[in-house]
Amino acid sequence: MSPNPSIERRRRWLSVLAKAPSTRLQALWQALGATPSYVVLRRPEIGLVMVQGRISGTGAPFCTGEMTVTRAAVRLDGGEMGFGYVGGRDTRHAETVAAIDALGQRADWTERLEAELVAPLAREAEARHRLIAARAAATKVDFFTVAREAGT
Template identity: 70%
Template sequence: MSFTTSVDAAQERRQRWLSVLAKSPADRIDAVWQAFGPVPEHTVLRRPEIGLVMVQGRISGTGAPFPAGEMTVTRAAVRLCSGELGIGYVGGRHPRQAVIVATIDALAQADGWQQRLEEEIVAPLAEEAGARRRRRASAAAATKVDFFTVAREAGT
């Protein structure tokens, strides 16, 4: 039972960093990776490949799925010499970002790297994404309508 929980927790953590990294702008990933410093030997197992994912919508937003249109996606896979396999899937055509994401993913599964990666790469990028989201939301909030209600006079 506790084993399942820890597997789930590990999977959730991996899901989180892969998602944060994929949604970050390519130049930001590049910058934080450059600043991270030396990392162990690794080989690119799957060279970056650009392809398509069919984005599914749902009828009326909540009903049966339908194919809404495709998007470009880049993927890559990296293996550390110690055996950990990392993958990167990122929206758009970003070969370099896909390899960096795969390398971070592999490294985050190796002993002793996860905390530094979280502190120096994943958490700051997640914070930046939050800030971008807040900026957009606060511009939208300024356009929210305040209705003036005019009370009708009695008898008219």
């Protein structure tokens, strides 16, 4: 069974928006101009979640510690509900993610939000990852063993 494309898009959007630098997200959000108003269903709340890891990436799970998160929920006048969860304590970031999530459920806003908000943030995130990888690669050391033949 293939996943629903709108669900996959929403997952990707929420991931990109939650990881985006808050100041950059706010700048792009403001650049959209007039957006539909929304009602806050759940004002931004700050809490903790337990973070789990796995031994060797696939082994037994273990708790690595707690992480601060902020969540918010909003509803547009048309009834679309949006949810925002972000790492850290930035309440404005969580509320903005929730508003974009709700607005992204409207067919007349989907393409605009993708082009003007999500795609630029995704490209910037990819560029940051490439830069980090390049910096890490510059420090790579290759260790090897030279085997000598007996008697030489």
